[in-house]
Amino acid sequence: MTAPVAVQRNQTAHWYCVHTKPRAEAQALEHLQRQAFECLLPRIQHSVLRGGRRQRVVEPLFPRYLFLRANPEQQSLAAVRSTRGALGLVRFANLPGIVPQSLIDGLHRDTDAQGVIVQADAHPQPGDAVTVIAGALAGLRGVYWQMRGDQRAEVLLQLLGGAQRVLLAQESLQKAGPAQLS
Incomplete structure (x- = not known):
């Protein structure tokens, strides 16, 4: 009776977390997408103070990480290790860790069409x-x-x-x- 459950579980795609080289999230994203992987690189827009002036910047929400969706029965996850910008999958006990679908759904809900989460300016403005x-x-x-x-x-x-x-x-x-x- 356990075999049908295992077969059914393996036939679905899961989300995995990819560890990237420093500041290479966009490069890894591009090369993984070229290999037909569905990917998600959540980014956040916020303001920073540079030289006394506030500037808007867009950075990865999770520096050095992105998410990849794949079915290991149909796509080899081994290719991730040799992808430019990527170091490999995040693993636990030598098995790729599966990211909960609820986390991915929440990220999709909070991002705009370009995959950017716009953070409200937390700094007060005159009169606030x-x-x-x-x-x-x-x-x-x-x-x-x-x-x-x-x-x-x-x-x-x-x-x-x-x-x-x-x-x-x-x-x-x-x-x-x-x-x-x-």
Whole structure:
């Protein structure tokens, strides 16, 4: 009775995780697709601070990894090892690890047509309500005023009977709900 289950299981394709060389995810993706493998390289778009200016960058969501779908009964997985940019499949106990379909479905759901997850800008903009999450002023709410350098921000806080401009570390702030001084 176990033989039909094994035959049925082997006739379906599974998702596997491919370990790539550093910064070679796109190269491995291209060469695996040329070999008729279905692949997924989830990427994320976010902003970074370079030279005092915010820039949008697109990078792999999982650096040095991508996903490959194959049926080992119909396609040899051994070819992955010799593919340009790829080091091989992620293995457990010398067997290729199978990636859960639910993870792949979630990645497909969260990506756009180009396979990019657009991350909302987590940094506050002038006029945004913020909460201080670290330091002596933790718990206070205020209004983000402006960036000062690349790691500090000027914030309006209700202190000493009025709105005061305070310089705080950027990482000690978190966006909050509607702007108001408390």
